[in-house]
Amino acid sequence: MATETVLGAWVAAGLTLFIYSFLYKDNPLFKLGEHLYVGISVGYSVVLAWHEVFVKQFWTPLSKSVVEAPADPASYVLLIPAVLGLLMLTRFVPQIAWLSRLSFAFVVGFGSGVAIPRTVSSYILKQIEDTVNSLVPTGDGGFSAFMNFALPQSGVNTIILLIGVVSVLFYFFFSVEHTGPGMVTARTGIYFLMIAFGAAFGYTVMSRMSLLIGRFRDLITFSGAEYGYATLVLLFVTVLSLAGWEVGARRKGGEG
Amino acid sequence: MKDFARRMVGIDRRLIFLLVAVAVLFPLLRPFGLPIKISPEVNAVYDYIEALPERSVFLISFDFDPSSKPELEPQGIALLRHAFRKNLRIIGMTHWLTGTGLADSVFSKVAAEMGKERGKDYVFLGWSPGGGALIISLGQDLYKAFPSDYQKNPTHGMPVLEGVRNLRDVNYMVSLAAGGAGIEMWYVFGKDKYRFEMAGGSTGVIAPGLYPFLRSGQINGLIGGLQGAAEYETLIGQRGTATAGMDAQSATHFVIIVLVILCNVFYFVLRGEKGRSA
Numbered sequence: 001m002a003t004e005t006v007l008g009a010w011v012a013a014g015l016t017l018f019i020y021s022f023l024y025k026d027n028p029l030f031k032l033g034e035h036l037y038v039g040i041s042v043g044y045s046v047v048l049a050w051h052e053v054f055v056k057q058f059w060t061p062l063s064k065s066v067v068e069a070p071a072d073p074a075s076y077v078l079l080i081p082a083v084l085g086l087l088m089l090t091r092f093v094p095q096i097a098w099l100s101r102l103s104f105a106f107v108v109g110f111g112s113g114v115a116i117p118r119t120v121s122s123y124i125l126k127q128i129e130d131t132v133n134s135l136v137p138t139g140d141g142g143f144s145a146f147m148n149f150a151l152p153q154s155g156v157n158t159i160i161l162l163i164g165v166v167s168v169l170f171y172f173f174f175s176v177e178h179t180g181p182g183m184v185t186a187r188t189g190i191y192f193l194m195i196a197f198g199a200a201f202g203y204t205v206m207s208r209m210s211l212l213i214g215r216f217r218d219l220i221t222f223s224g225a226e227y228g229y230a231t232l233v234l235l236f237v238t239v240l241s242l243a244g245w246e247v248g249a250r251r252k253g254g255e256g
Numbered sequence: 257m258k259d260f261a262r263r264m265v266g267i268d269r270r271l272i273f274l275l276v277a278v279a280v281l282f283p284l285l286r287p288f289g290l291p292i293k294i295s296p297e298v299n300a301v302y303d304y305i306e307a308l309p310e311r312s313v314f315l316i317s318f319d320f321d322p323s324s325k326p327e328l329e330p331q332g333i334a335l336l337r338h339a340f341r342k343n344l345r346i347i348g349m350t351h352w353l354t355g356t357g358l359a360d361s362v363f364s365k366v367a368a369e370m371g372k373e374r375g376k377d378y379v380f381l382g383w384s385p386g387g388g389a390l391i392i393s394l395g396q397d398l399y400k401a402f403p404s405d406y407q408k409n410p411t412h413g414m415p416v417l418e419g420v421r422n423l424r425d426v427n428y429m430v431s432l433a434a435g436g437a438g439i440e441m442w443y444v445f446g447k448d449k450y451r452f453e454m455a456g457g458s459t460g461v462i463a464p465g466l467y468p469f470l471r472s473g474q475i476n477g478l479i480g481g482l483q484g485a486a487e488y489e490t491l492i493g494q495r496g497t498a499t500a501g502m503d504a505q506s507a508t509h510f511v512i513i514v515l516v517i518l519c520n521v522f523y524f525v526l527r528g529e530k531g532r533s534a
Contacts, residue, residue, distance in 0.1 A: 045353060052353065056408075114388060114389060118449065126472055127468060130468070205512055207460030216281060220285070
């Protein structure tokens with residue numbers, strides 16, 4: 001196996017164990033892993049942004065177009081977004097910070113213009129359209145299709161959806177006091193919200209456990225002989241270091 | 257009973273961590289082989305790809321970074337294996353700058369395994385800034401949005417992109433997303449405007465929020481989390497890391513459900529105690 005692969009396995013296993021050592025308590029190994037993570041993430045993003053944005057999207061096409069057609073004003077068109085980008089950095093100089101508003105005005109204006117119609121169409125109109133399905137059974141299947149909970153567009157699901165949408169909207173409608181029938185509707189809305197929160201929590205647990213499984217799977221892989229028993233050696237080192245740190249901290253506490 | 261409940265409620269949480277760790281580790285070392293049931297939303301993605309004619313254009317966007325790798329990488333691998341097996345032309349890209357290297361390595365690995373050639377059978381375009389604006393740009397002219405691929409090869413004239421001008425020429429699209437810059441963005445700025453069929457693969461955390469899109473038909477299928485990946489692996493008949501992790505997933509879920517029930521029982525036993533002591 002390639003040396004860099006084995007080295008990578010040792011680094012990955014070590015940092016995983018260092019980060020998980022926080023489950024015991026906050027300690028210097030965790031701090032080391034945390035700081036390395038933050039630093040490497042930022043460094044990696046900066047290097048990628050340099051190559052993928054500055055070099056690939058700006059410098060290479062600009063220099064190419066200028067060399068090919070220096071007299072053509074269109075060759076310099078990339079300078080416009082570059083200047084707008086540079087103007088954003090004037091936020092750091094209070095005397096000329098106002099110049100950054102030009103760039104922000106462009107970003108907000110363009111962003112709103114592009115996003116608003118599409119967002120209204122996708123998030124509001126399409127969703128409302130789906131809320132007003134036919135309540136009576138249509139097509140094949142008749143009553144059994146109407147009662148089919150597994151079929152998203154079935155009548156019974158449409159009714160549940162309608163009750164859910166109306167009651168949750170009413171729950172967030174504070175201009176009317178929630179008494180009498182209003183209280184029943186608002187309560188129904190709360191139940192729908194609770195079910196939604198429960199589903200979201202369940203999925204979140206599943207997701208977090210998947211990440212844990214992923215790390216454990218890697219740790220098991222790296223504990224093999226081909227990786228030099230990286231996980232086992234580093235687990236021993238981590239436990240020993242934590243024990244040493246704990247003993248040191250207790251002695252220090254005793255002296256204090 | 258109350259003393260026991262009081263002791264249990266105040267238990268050292270590190271014991272719970274240990275319990276969860278054992279629940280993960282044991283099934284990974286000794287799998288039980290629990291059956292995997294295919295959900296309609298995952299089946300819909302499989303069926304759509306299965307029905308595509310050879311050399312159709314399949315766009316897959318790896319909209320995640322290494323922090324979501326355990327859930328979304330298996331989905332990506334399974335989808336790529338299926339698409340390569342169907343002999344589709346695959347266009348890959350990402351909206352997540354820090355996921356570029358990971359996405360490229362997945363493409364290279366699966367393409368090598370399936371004997372596919374870069375530039376002829378697939379292309380990985382890499383990352384470009386813009387998010388929604390980039391999708392609109394792709395909808396107008398793919399070659400202006402990505403003049404070169406991740407390997408800096410010019411996209412113009414690539415055999416894999418023959419006849420492809422923009423997103424309207426894409427037959428099917430799947431975004432594997434770990435956040436907002438993914439499925440929803442592809443729908444809002446892509447499908448809704450340029451009218452191509454699309455599905456999503458997501459982390460478990462964002463999956464519940466995508467079901468309204470699935471119900472309304474805005475996406476035609478959804479692969480949710482590790483479970484979804486395992487279902488897709490089962491459908492293509494190639495068991496991978498997701499299937500291997502499902503026993504551990506079920507075991508940890510069982511432990512968590514038991515802990516939630518026990519905790520509620522203990523709190524029920526101790527109900528009102530705080531009020532009386534105060």
